[in-house]
Amino acid sequence: MSQELLVTPLHALHIEMGAKMVPFAGYDMPVQYALGVRKEHLHCREHAGLFDVSHMGQLRLHGADAAKAIEALVPVDIIDLPEGKQRYAFFTNEQGGILDDLMVTNFGDHLFVVVNAACKEQDIAHIKANLPQGVELEIIEDRALLALQGPKAADVLARLNPAVSDMVFMDATKLELQGVECYVSRSGYTGEDGYEISVPNDKADALARELLAFTEVEWIGLGARDSLRLECGLCLYGHDIDTTTTPVEASLLWGISKIRRTDGERAGGFPGADIILDQIQTKDVARKRVGLLGQSKAPVREGSKLFDADDNEIGIVTSGTFGPSKGAPVAMAYVKTDLAAIGTEVFAEVRGKKLPMTVEKMPFVPQRYYRG
Numbered sequence: 001m002s003q004e005l006l007v008t009p010l011h012a013l014h015i016e017m018g019a020k021m022v023p024f025a026g027y028d029m030p031v032q033y034a035l036g037v038r039k040e041h042l043h044c045r046e047h048a049g050l051f052d053v054s055h056m057g058q059l060r061l062h063g064a065d066a067a068k069a070i071e072a073l074v075p076v077d078i079i080d081l082p083e084g085k086q087r088y089a090f091f092t093n094e095q096g097g098i099l100d101d102l103m104v105t106n107f108g109d110h111l112f113v114v115v116n117a118a119c120k121e122q123d124i125a126h127i128k129a130n131l132p133q134g135v136e137l138e139i140i141e142d143r144a145l146l147a148l149q150g151p152k153a154a155d156v157l158a159r160l161n162p163a164v165s166d167m168v169f170m171d172a173t174k175l176e177l178q179g180v181e182c183y184v185s186r187s188g189y190t191g192e193d194g195y196e197i198s199v200p201n202d203k204a205d206a207l208a209r210e211l212l213a214f215t216e217v218e219w220i221g222l223g224a225r226d227s228l229r230l231e232c233g234l235c236l237y238g239h240d241i242d243t244t245t246t247p248v249e250a251s252l253l254w255g256i257s258k259i260r261r262t263d264g265e266r267a268g269g270f271p272g273a274d275i276i277l278d279q280i281q282t283k284d285v286a287r288k289r290v291g292l293l294g295q296s297k298a299p300v301r302e303g304s305k306l307f308d309a310d311d312n313e314i315g316i317v318t319s320g321t322f323g324p325s326k327g328a329p330v331a332m333a334y335v336k337t338d339l340a341a342i343g344t345e346v347f348a349e350v351r352g353k354k355l356p357m358t359v360e361k362m363p364f365v366p367q368r369y370y371r372g
Contacts, residue, residue, distance in 0.1 A: 003026070005023055005026065005027055005028040006026055006027045006028070006055070007027065007028050008027060008029075008052055008054035008055055008144060009054060009144045009201040009202075009204045009205070010052045010054060010144060010204055010205060010208055011028060012205075013205055013208060013209070014030040014052065014219075017033055017034075017219055018033060018034050019031075019032070019033050019219070019221060020032050020033075020221070022222070024055070024117075024222055025055055025116070025117035025118040026055075026117065026118070027055040027117065029052075029055060029221075029222055030052065030219070030221040030222065031221045031222045031223050032221040032222075032223045032224070033218070033219045033220075033221055035218060037221070037223035037224050037227065038224075038324045040218065040219075040220045040221060040223070040224035041220075041224040041227050041228055041324045041325070042324055042325065043150075043218045043220070044149055044150045044190060044192065044218075044220050044224060044228055045150065045151075045192065045228070045324075045325050045365075046150070046151065047150055047151070047152045047216045047217070047218070048148060048149065048150035048151070048152040048153045048156050048194075048214075048216045048217045048218075049148075049149050049150050049190070049217070049218055049219075049220035049224070050146060050147070050148055050208065050211050050212060050217050050218070050219055050220060051146065051147040051148075051149065051219075051220050051225055052144070052145075052146060052208075052219075053145045053146065053147050053196070054144040054145045054146075054204070055117035056114055056115065056116060056117050056120070056145055057113075057114065057115040057116070057117065057119075057120035057123060057124065057139075058112070058113075058114055058139075058140040058143055058145060058198060059112070059113040059114075059115065059124070059127070059137060059138065059139055059140060060110045060111065060112055060113070060137075060138040060140060061110060061111040061113065061127075061135060061136070061137055061138075062109075062110045062135070062136045062138065063134045063135035063136055064134065065132055065134055065135050066110065066111045066135050067079045067081065067106070067111060068132075069127075069130065069131055069132055069135045070089075070104060070111060070113070070127075071266075071269075071270075072130065072269060072270060073091050073092075073126070073127070073130055073270060073271065074089040074090060074091060074092065074102075074104075074270055075089075075090075075092060075247065075255075075256045075257065075260045075270045075273070075276060076088075076089040076090075076104075076255065076256070076257050076260065077257035077258075077259045077260060077266075078104055078111075079266070080259070081104065081106045082106060083106050083107070083108045084106065084107075084108075084171060084172055084173055085105070085106055085170055085171065085172065086103055086104065086105040086106075086170045086171070086172045086185045086187055087103070087104050087105075087170070088101065088102075088103060088255055089101070089102055089103070089104050089255070090102065090241070090247065090252070090255060091123065091126060091271075092246075092247070092270055092271045092272045092273075092276065093243055093271050093272055094271050094272050095243075095246075095272055095275065096246040096247075096248075096272035096275035096276045096279070097242065097243040097244055097245060097246060097272065098237075098241045098242060098243065098245055098246070098247065098250065099119070099122070099123070099126060099243060100115055100116050100119040100122075100123050100237055101116070101235065101237055101241065102114060102115045102116070102123070103185075103187070105172040105183075105185060106172075107172070107174070107183070110138075112172070112183060112198075114145070114196075116237045116238075118237065118238055119237060119238075124137070124139060140198075142200060142201050143183075143198045143199060143200055143201060144198070144199050144200075144201050144204035145196060145197070145198050145199075146196070146197045146199060146204065146207065146208060146211075147188045147189070147190075147194060147195070147196045147197070148188075148194050148195050148197065148211060148217070149188045149190040149192045149193075149194030149195075149220075149228075150190070150192050150193070150194060150216075151192060151193060151368065152216040152217075153192070153193055153194040153195060154193060154194075154195075154370065155216070156211065156214050156216055156217060157177075157184075157195055157211075159214070160177045160178060160210065160211075161175050161176060161177055163175050164184060164186070164195065167184070167186040167195075168186060168370055168371055168372040169186055169187065169193075169369040169370055169371050170185070170186065170187055171185065171186045172184065172185035172186075172187075173185075177197065177199070177207060178203070178206060178207055178210060180199060180200060180203045180207070182197050182198060182199045182207075183197070183198040184196070184197050184198075186370065187369075189225070189228075189229050189234055190225070190228040190229060190232065191228065191229070191231065191232025191233075191234065191363055191365065191366075191367040191368065191369075192228075192367075192368050192369075193368055193369060193370040226319075226321065227321045227322075227323060227324060230319050230320075230321055230323065230330055230331075230332065230364075231323045231325055231326055231330055231363065231364045231365045232362075232363040232364070232365060232367050233291060233332075233362030233363035233364065233367075234363075235250065235252070235289075235332070236319055239302060239318050239319050240289060240318045240319050240332050241289075245289075245334070246272070246275065246276055246279060246285070247276060248276060248279035248280055248285050249279075249285045249286075249287055249288060249289065249334070250289045251288055251289045251290070253280065256276070256280070260273075261277060261280060262277050262280070262281060285337055286336065286337060287315065287334045287335060287336055287337060287340075288334065288335065288337050288340040289318075289332060289333070289334055290332070290333055290334075290335055290340050290359045290360075290362075291330070291331070291332060291359065291360045291361065291362035291363075291364060292317070292320075292330070292331040292332070292333050292346065292348070292357040292358065292359060292360065293326070293328055293329070293330060293357060293358050293360040293364065294328055294329030294330070294331070294348075294355060294356075294357050295328075295355070295356040295357060295358065296329070296355050296356070297322070297328075297329070298329060298350055298355055299320060299321050299322040299329045300317055300320040300329050300331050300348040300350055300355060300357065301317065301320045301321075301350075302317055302318055302319055302320055303316065303317065304316070304317040304320065304331075304348045304349055304350055305317075305348070305349045306333055306335060306346050306347065306348055306349075306357075307346065307347045307348075307349065307354060308339060308346060308347070309345065309347070314335050314336050314339055314346060315333050315334050315335035315336060315339070315346070316333060316334060317331045317332070317333045317348060318331075318332050318333055318334060319331060319332045320332070320333075320348075323364055323365070325365045326364045326365055329357070330364045331348070331357065332362075333346075335359070339359070340359060341359060342359055342360065342361050343358060343359060344358070344359040345357070345358055345359075346358075346359065
């Protein structure tokens with residue numbers, strides 16, 4: 001018997017807006033609205049898009065050693081994370097694989113953590129199993145999460161509270177929107193400027209409607225969310241990264257803080273540190289995550305096998321679609337390390353045909369985060 005799907009606090013609003021709903025990470029989620037995936041994607045790149053990401057897990061960690069507790073589980077500097085700042089991190093396992101990627105914010109009196117919907121339960125169990133005495137994990141179940149993304153996002157949100165204009169990428173603060181205290185960070189997963197807004201469940205509908213009332217804003221579903229993040233070279237957990245891929249294989253070296261590396265002040269001390277730090281030092285990995293740009297118009301989907309010019313199998317596509325802003329098929333894949341150089345030609349198998357693709361630098365379209 002299939003388990004009943006969970007719903008977000010904005011479920012009724014999605015239905016009212018004519019969303020096409022699909023099961024995603026145990027939730028009934030909007031994949032697209034009347035505009036359709038391509039137009040939603042382009043609208044977000046040109047104006048502002050509103051996303052319901054309430055299916056993601058929101059957590060608080062309380063206690064003097066909260067930062068130390070999380071830092072022991074990730075290869076990232078959490079102890080020195082300044083108040084009012086957010087940082088990208090990933091949980092690793094003893095084999096150096098990635099258990100999930102997450103966002104950690106220092107709100108001064110607590111850490112605010114957002115984890116992926118599909119990994120929520122296991123992440124909570126993982127944190128609980130590793131909590132030292134005096135650190136308490138609180139699971140937030142009374143707040144929805146909205147993302148407002150795109151070049152017009154700052155203009156729009158500033159109409160509700162001008163203070164958001166002063167924030168830069170990865171800033172996080174508590175502020176009032178429509179008289180309600182929200183947690184707002186200047187971040188998101190589209191490559192565009194924008195904000196993520198944690199709002200009480202019972203106020204989410206009113207806030208979403210207020211934002212949608214502005215002509216610049218349209219609802220954006222999971223379909224365009226996927227093509228937006230893929231064009232900007234951002235990984236999707238369970239596809240481009242998982243328990244079998246290390247951060248080094250995944251080309252996520254930028255996410256490993258210097259202070260946690262071999263010569264750093266707090267080197268290692270996270271699960272799989274020996275393996276990951278050795279891979280950084282020796283550069284000895286058999287495969288790497290790369291970006292691929294298609295030379296035909298046919299999209300290359302996840303699971304497509306990759307071959308070299310001599311017809312040897314050399315890798316697999318982990319995410320793929322037609323990039324509406326790029327105007328070409330874009331994909332992420334793992335290929336043998338000696339074929340990971342920019343400009344290398346590979347061939348993707350699609351319905352029995354071998355389609356040429358080129359290893360391309362990511363992001364495929366420029367990231368436009370606001371850094372002040």
